[in-house]
Structures are given as structure tokens and as C-alpha cells.
């Protein structure tokens with residue numbers, strides 16, 4: 001029996017979800033128990049099907065009212081991992097899972113966060129501001145978008161002719177490298 005259950009929330013392609021699944025496949029103590037998704041067309045649903053991981057497809061009104069707490073509680077999560085999830089997490093979930101919900105943001109918070117700051121919108125804002133560097137931030141989720149306590153950050157440089165696509169590629173590499181390890185550390189204590 002796995003001792004730790006992870007639930008992944010994702011809205012898009014799910015490349016981070018895939019990396020996390022791959023990383024924990026050989027770990028008998030950690031199990032990706034459920035994928036929660038708000039988008040019936042998201043690529044992450046194919047990943048869930050391939051990996052035979054159950055999916056909870058959610059609707060906005062009910063999510064905001066109930067957080068799908070009864071459904072989520074059934075999987076007894078030790079950690080809820082947001083991996084490219086678009087909707088704000090309702091208070092009911094944050095209260096129920098204090099410091100157990102984490103997010104990855106594709107920039108160096110506290111800059112370039114907040115509502116609407118998702119995926120390429122973030123990279124475009126960073127490039128337009130002529131920043132020399134960007135990076136990733138892994139943080140606990142609280143009531144405010146992209147605001148909770150920072151757990152980990154890693155940086156990358158911007159090239160002169162950087163595009164949102166090329167920056168997204170660099171950021172994804174960092175995310176894939178560090179998100180699974182950070183989750184592992186949180187669940188096992190510092191290794």
C-alpha cells in the first residue's frame with residue numbers, strides 16, 4: 001500500500017504531470033492517485049488514460065461551491081499538486097489542506113504572477129519588460145493568486161532574440177527537472 005497519495009490538478013498539455021508520474025512510477029510509497037482537470041479537451045486526459053490514473057473532470061460552479069471536497073477526500077491526498085491548472089483554488093480546499101497544495105509558476109514570483117498570468121502570457125510579459133532572466137517558482141497555494149510561501153526557485157537567462165516559445169521551452173526544462181524532486185522532498189522530508 002502506498003503511504004503517500006498525490007493528486008495532480010492540470011488544465012493543459014500535462015507535460016509536468018507526465019514527468020511527475022514518470023518520476024514516482026518506481027516509488028512504491030508514492031502514488032499519483034487522481035488527476036483533476038477542468039478542460040475536457042486537455043492533453044493531460046490522454047496521459048491519465050495511458051497511465052491508467054483516474055480522472056475527475058470538474059465544473060466551475062460546483063468547484064467554487066464545494067471544491068469537490070468529498071470526491072477529493074476519498075483519495076486521501078498527502079499533497080495536491082497544481083501543474084498548469086488555470087482556475088483559482090476555492091477557500092474550502094485551501095482550508096482543508098493547509099500547506100498541502102503546491103503550484104508551479106513559470107516566472108520568478110512575486111513578479112509576473114496574478115490572474116490571467118498563465119503559460120505564454122507570462123513569457124510575453126517577461127520579454128516585453130526586457131528582463132534578463134526568468135525562471136520557475138514552486139510555492140504553497142493560499143487565497144491569493146500566485147502568492148503563497150515560496151518553496152523553490154530556479155533561474156534561466158533570456159537571450160536577445162528570445163520568443164515566448166523559446167522561453168517556454170527553457171522554463172519547461174527547469175520545471176521537469178525540479179518539480180518532481182521538490183515534491184519528493186516535501187513528501188519524504190529533506191533527503
Ligand code: GAR
Pocket residue numbers: 010011012013014015016017083084085104105106117118119122171172175
Ligand atoms: C507550465 O509551464 C506551468 O508552469 C504553467 O503552465 C504550464 C503547463 O504546462 N502554469 C501557469 O502558468 C500557472 N499560472 P504543462 O501542461 O505542459 O505541464
